[in-house]
Amino acid sequence: MTLTTAEENYLKAIYHLSDGATKSVSTNDVAAEMKTKPASVSDMLRKLGDKEVIEYRKYYGVNITEEGKKRALQTIRKHRLWEVFLVDKLQFAWDEVHEVAEELEHIQSPLLIQRLDAYLNYPKFDPHGDPIPDEYGDVRARPRLALNEMDVDQSGQIVAVKDSSAAFLKYLDKVGAYIGARIKILDKVEFDGSMEILVDQKKTLFMSKDVAANILAIQS
Amino acid sequence: MTLTTAEENYLKAIYHLSDGATKSVSTNDVAAEMKTKPASVSDMLRKLGDKEVIEYRKYYGVNITEEGKKRALQTIRKHRLWEVFLVDKLQFAWDEVHEVAEELEHIQSPLLIQRLDAYLNYPKFDPHGDPIPDEYGDVRARPRLALNEMDVDQSGQIVAVKDSSAAFLKYLDKVGAYIGARIKILDKVEFDGSMEILVDQKKTLFMSKDVAANILAIQS
DNA sequence: TCTTATTTTTAGCCTTACCTAAAACCCTAA
DNA sequence: TTAGGGTTTTAGGTAAGGCTAAAAATAAGA
Ligand SMILES: [Mn+2]
Ligand SMILES: [Mn+2]
Ligand SMILES: [Mn+2]
Ligand SMILES: [Mn+2]
Numbered sequence: 001m002t003l004t005t006a007e008e009n010y011l012k013a014i015y016h017l018s019d020g021a022t023k024s025v026s027t028n029d030v031a032a033e034m035k036t037k038p039a040s041v042s043d044m045l046r047k048l049g050d051k052e053v054i055e056y057r058k059y060y061g062v063n064i065t066e067e068g069k070k071r072a073l074q075t076i077r078k079h080r081l082w083e084v085f086l087v088d089k090l091q092f093a094w095d096e097v098h099e100v101a102e103e104l105e106h107i108q109s110p111l112l113i114q115r116l117d118a119y120l121n122y123p124k125f126d127p128h129g130d131p132i133p134d135e136y137g138d139v140r141a142r143p144r145l146a147l148n149e150m151d152v153d154q155s156g157q158i159v160a161v162k163d164s165s166a167a168f169l170k171y172l173d174k175v176g177a178y179i180g181a182r183i184k185i186l187d188k189v190e191f192d193g194s195m196e197i198l199v200d201q202k203k204t205l206f207m208s209k210d211v212a213a214n215i216l217a218i219q220s
Numbered sequence: 221m222t223l224t225t226a227e228e229n230y231l232k233a234i235y236h237l238s239d240g241a242t243k244s245v246s247t248n249d250v251a252a253e254m255k256t257k258p259a260s261v262s263d264m265l266r267k268l269g270d271k272e273v274i275e276y277r278k279y280y281g282v283n284i285t286e287e288g289k290k291r292a293l294q295t296i297r298k299h300r301l302w303e304v305f306l307v308d309k310l311q312f313a314w315d316e317v318h319e320v321a322e323e324l325e326h327i328q329s330p331l332l333i334q335r336l337d338a339y340l341n342y343p344k345f346d347p348h349g350d351p352i353p354d355e356y357g358d359v360r361a362r363p364r365l366a367l368n369e370m371d372v373d374q375s376g377q378i379v380a381v382k383d384s385s386a387a388f389l390k391y392l393d394k395v396g397a398y399i400g401a402r403i404k405i406l407d408k409v410e411f412d413g414s415m416e417i418l419v420d421q422k423k424t425l426f427m428s429k430d431v432a433a434n435i436l437a438i439q440s
Numbered sequence: 441t442c443t444t445a446t447t448t449t450t451a452g453c454c455t456t457a458c459c460t461a462a463a464a465c466c467c468t469a470a
Numbered sequence: 471t472t473a474g475g476g477t478t479t480t481a482g483g484t485a486a487g488g489c490t491a492a493a494a495a496t497a498a499g500a
Contacts, residue, residue, distance in 0.1 A: 006457060027478055040458055042479050047456090059465060059478060090335040100329045109320045115310040226487060247448055260488055262449050267486090279448060279495060 001051050005106045008075050010034060010044050011053055014064055015072035024061045073137035079105040080126035080133075081116050087127040088120060094127040095169035128169075129160025129179045129216065145219060147185070148193060148212035155184045156217040163214040172215075175205055183217060221271050225326045228295050230254060230264050231273055234284055235292035244281045293357035299325040300346035301336050307347040308340060314347040315389035348389075349380025349399045349436065365439060367405070368413060368432035375404045376437040383434040392435075395425055403437060 003011065013033040017025045027045065031038045049056030053068030064072065082104040086092040092100075114135070117123075124140060125131055133139045144159060158181045161168065172178065176199060186204065187196040193209030207215075223231065233253040237245045247265065251258045269276030273288030284292065302324040306312040312320075334355070337343075344360065345351055353359045364379060378401045381388065392398065396419060406424065407416040413429030427435075 004456075028476095036457090037459065038478060039460075039480080043457075046479095086332075090332070090339055092331070092335070096331070100327065100332055103327050103329075104324075107320065107323050109323075111312070111316070112306075112310070112320055115312070119310055224486075248446095256487090257489065258448065259450080259490080263487075 002108075003051070003053070003071065006044070007048060007051070007053075008071070008106060009102075010041075010048060011064070011068055011072045012075050012079075014048075014054060014062060015069060015076070018064055021064050021069045024063045026061045030062075070137050073133040073139070075105050077133040077135070077137075078107075078113055080130060081113060081120060081123070083126045083128075084120050084123045084132070085116060088123075093169075093173075095164075095166035095173070097127060098164055098166075125160070127179075128164045129158075142218055144216040146213045147183070147195065147197065147207075147215045147217060148188075148209050150185050150217065150219070152185050152188055154219060155182070156219045157182050158215055158217050160216040161214055162216060168211075168214060171211070175207070176203060177205065177215065182220075222328075223271070223273070223291060226264070227268060227271070227273075228291070228326060229322075230261075230268060231284070231288055231292045232295050232299075234268075234274060234282060235289060235296070238284055241284050241286075241289045244283045246281045250282075290357050293353040293359070295325050297353040297355070297357075298327075298333055300350060300352040301333065301340060301343070303346045303348075304340050304343045304352070305336060308343075313389075313393075315384075315386035315393075317347060318384055318386075345380075347399075348384045349378075362438055364436040366433045367403070367415065367417065367427075367435045367437060368408075368429050370405050370437065370439070372405050372408055374439060375402070376439045377402050378435055378437050380436040381434055382436060388431075388434060391431070395427070396423060397425065397435065402440075 010030065013030055014025050015021065017023070017029050017033055027038050027041045030045075031041045034041065045054065045056045045062055048054045048068070049062070052065060053071055054062045054064050056062050079101045082101040083097040086097040086100060087094055117135075123132055131139045131141055142159060145156070146162065150156065158177060158179055160179065161172070181199050182201065184198040184201075185195060186198050189195070193212070195207055195209070195212050197205045197207065197212075199205055230250065233250055234245050235241065237243070237249050237253055247258050247261045250265075251261045254261070265274065265276045265282055268274045268288070269282070272285060273291055274282045274284050276282045299321045302321040303317040306317040306320060307314055337355075343352055351359045351361055362379060365376070366382065370376065378397060378399055380399065381392070401419050402421065404418040404421075405415060406418050409415070413432070415427055415429070415432050417425045417427065417432075419425055
């Protein structure tokens, strides 16, 4: 059973909202994520239910099925591989890739993705630090922690961002935070949760709690 | 005014059928080329006429406008650049690229095409020898001649194929004809138009008139 | 010129993916 | 246990892009 572009986009949204296939997801949440109306979502959920990529019980939200999870991960794989291509090969900035990848991910050609993967040297993470599922949908996830959850004096390395919006990424570029940077928490202000962070042992960065919450690190 | 994917495909077909914007094109011809019904074509012609990329007079066929020609050439440019990418970078065979390029050509991102062009080193021809329009739609066309139009003892070089179907390209691979090959016409059989051709000064090839008519060369 | 054959358009219908407005449902708090 | 209030679905509509069947226009032959 093949999925249309719209169906793939919905399924991906449902997968993300359900935190990797565990939680059940409400119609309103899908509508917000997809920027459509709940009425349109109801329509689409019926279709996705018929195709058995989600389990749909009217009025009770949806759960993604195993088959649906597999499909969603394939689309995510394609999206992230294209993002790597755009940044590594075509010199796109990391805040310029998402919209284009949102289109490229729907190109139907298993050979294309297989070759692209090889050409990029089987990357494990996209430009935002998100893991790239392999062709079987397996993801090697790293245990990640938002900066605001780390304690003073803890060290680590930035590995991903939670928010991939151009605005946020441009801000990180400006202040000099990037994926791979080694960091140490110097201070946390209790009043507003803002933080002071040492980057690469030389640069001090002040950031709001909101910003810190959208930067993910592994501890070391 | 932006064109949908379907509109881009129709416009491209009309451009090709009109031999580079000169001839006028009939509804039936478009239907055959697009593998749709004439009734569907009538609908689409009205839309394309409204968008002023063609001039449409009911019952009298269509002519592509200057604006339409420009749009068609942009789509063709994208199609051929992607074909070069697939062959040069992803090791696709020249008979495997057309379908995928037919999808990729509709990705909307001027930056993407500009970067892709640079990344491929501004190629002038696609894997089938067809010229790639520049970003202004200019095509540097070479005067090309089908092999069956050449005379005995004439020499030249294969520069393109007229038929890009997988079947034909695979056949050329098998017999060892390729773009760039130096050729000389050794003999032409008057009865059926079949020919004997010397390839790269060492290999003799027999081909039917049908095959010869689909191989394009420049004379030398 | 008249009649027929061919081409093209129109009319009406389908599916997908969206919308608004109204109805139905679920849940919770009085 | 029932009345709101929020959520979700249904009903009905639009636009794009296809289809078939029928009507209309053009082209061709006698
Ligand atoms: Mn992305
Ligand atoms: Mn998408
Ligand atoms: Mn196409
Ligand atoms: Mn080509």
